[in-house]
Amino acid sequence: MQSENLLHRLEELNAIGVALSSERDIDRLLETILVAAKRITNADAGTLYLYEPENKQLKFSIMRTDSLGTAQGGTSGNPITPYPIQLIDKDGKPNHSMVVAHVVLEDVTVNIPDAYTAEGFDFSGTKSFDKKNGYRSTSFLAVPMKNHERQIIGVLQLINAQDRESGVIVSFSEDDQHLLESLASQAAIALTNRRLIQQLEDLFESLINLINTAIDDKSPYTGGHCERVPALTMMLAEAANHSRLGVLKDFNLTDKDRYELKIAGLLHDCGKITTPVHVVDKSTKLQTIFDRIHMIDTRFEVLKRDAEIEMLRGGRTQADYQALIGQLGDEREFLRLCNVGSEKMRDADIARVHQIAKRQWRNAEGKLADFLSEEEIENLTIRSGTLNAAEREIINRHINVTIKMLEALPWPNHLKRVPEYAGGHHERMDGKGYPKGLTRDQMSVQARVMGIADIFEALTAKDRPYKEGKTLTESLTILGKFKENGHIDPDLFDVFIREKVYLDYARQFLRPEQIDEVDESRIPGYTP
Template structure:
């Protein structure tokens, strides 16, 4: 058996040290696994090697990487062809441990197996290997199989090397020194793989918690749930377009995979603060809606006024006796009075629906109707509309009062507070800033912090565009209809001119046809009209 000299041992220690450094710095599992096998082969001068990983159900050892120099085979890993070999069963049909396979044996007992010549060994079943040798005109001889286990003893993988060679190229047995070095390598590799697995599990847990928050928002309000799905999608579409831009002010913007994950999470969480906003405010479809639409109460009051007018008219007709002219005049007066009440009722119903801008004359008419007197069920006469109803019905834009709008706007402050309270790892540290900046404006007139363009990241600025465009085009909001695509782009274009959104990012949004890609995927086709980009404000084709 070949013994190593001091120089060779030093070289192996260098390889082991170098691999340790790489294991600690690598974040790509496939690259990591391939490097482990290549170093193990090089360290023992093995002709071939295989790295197995346990299957998801723990019933098989799946081939992960297979390399053989003589056969010029490289399957799996980063650079190899697709794996064609079936997995090695860890259990037989009766559920008993498979001890006939050397790899399965090493996996079950956590022991290394060093075989000098497999054709002379009678402990394990090498029939499949013999067939392989016959088929490929190969000769398998020495085997070294080493299990890789984590700190809890759970199997991480199995490393198997074949046909160690001496300096002349002749096949030799794997020495005890070979075995000890490979066991040390396997131990370090198991730690690195476990570390990566734990990181992956933590990231999966984080994403699951994010989805849990969005499920809570969705259950609370299906309208905001859809928004929480589409904004990150549109944000990433625009981010990729900016990343691919090679000219203009945004030519230097680039993202790596970690940057993408950070932005995606921020998009998913950009409205997480809405979980604290009352549902009747988030979903307020009409001006009088709280937990129900109070327009029904006002309709009832109109019915009372109609009834009271009719009763008063009938009493007057009875008092008129047989004066047919008087009776007819009273009937005509009643019809006009009831028609006026119906017109006022219809007007109040229309006023209850939020719009783009209520005229001052209509606001005054609401106040005039409020001065009518009516008698309630308690027999007390009072104004037809109370102060709260007048305040709501005279809202100029939309359906929210000033205090309700502040409640809605407070969701972004809550989002920032919630996200900044979390101990984000270094590669996700910008999530609060990205998510918390989508209501800021380039001119500093946004909220909650009044940031200007120079104080905002590119990611927060592009999320602002995604947030606005999705809100404009959404057809499922209870307080508005989805706007046509052309109108949405006109509004967004004017925003780019008046300091609301970043004009450079808006230019890419249009030039890269992101708006059209998103529209065809997520908008109602009836909303997608013909777009003349030359007519979009703030954009020059």
């Protein structure tokens, strides 16, 4: 009977090892270790300590006492109250009076049948606890947790082994000790591996943030974009995850899915590291290294000077001169407005630019030339924004570079879809996006989520060179029109409005003056 029980406990130990190796969350892992240790030894209480070598102390991590119904640390939601146990006392001597400290200092297992009769250890704190809580701490078993390098990373301490039939408090047996030592070894390796993975993930995210910092720092106008888009992406993804309407009712995110999408969001614009600063920073249509509108200002001054000389020589009347000066002033202000690019240009305005371009002026070489060059005409007649076709192609190329960079990385299985998510945020539902011209059915929900996040962040961004950040109503109106013309996912847009994702985002990232009262019933394309 005893051999059957031991065999069952060995099988349970093996199952525990499998469970430990699959747990990703460190707090849950620690809790699983302690609960498993109590179960295979049938102990009433237990504590798991983590060793902090830099402070020479053992920190309480998880505490459980079944008969008292108390739990601290882990998933209990209750904070750990005891202070850490110091391995060196106030006099600078090793603290062998505390059982768990002695376990670390001597690298030994301590098995005590009865704390009240044991010698060599200080159990005054234990007895005080017992008196206060009506408890009787009797048997103790403390085992060091050693990793694959035989370094102690913690201590498992169990209290009050119970007879499996009668429930009477008994001593921890040799089998209990061997089983706990085996579990402690497995647990230490599992915890070390999880910590190593966590450190690698932290390092990976730090490297991503390093790239994003470099991208954002290239230009004061895009600073924060690489931070805000991932944040909004996760907000909308969570809202979609909670949605139980329409096609999104079956969309579910696991912790693994969330991490994968988070990484994709952080890397969605990594290709911009190759985008020239003068294109990213182009705040006016004529800007290159400097705003060339001032060169055109100079040409107007030359025309005014020539007109004045002509008048003084008798070749032009005073009235004609004044009329020309007024006309040149109007044309100068008109070109200055065209240069800003804040509003979409009308056909009549484009025609007027071409008309002004035909004026003749005498250049620095003394030769007559057209007032505007072909390149200046091209830029001043940009219909929307400040980028010409070639510059927009340079900007758009960042997504190709992003995909190329991400697809070149050896992604582990749980991050395999990062390139697809990050590379799809400029695609459209109607297939008119770039770089691949994907349609809605060819895209994952995550990629569609990122597309909306990228657009809304751009609309509300308060630091772009060519515009002020729009209000919520203005931004949602434009986004609604994007839904109507097949640009963005209609169901995700409805979730974005219905769950007020836009408002949660605004409260974190927008200026107060941008957060106006939104009348959702007037947002184009919104279906409540």
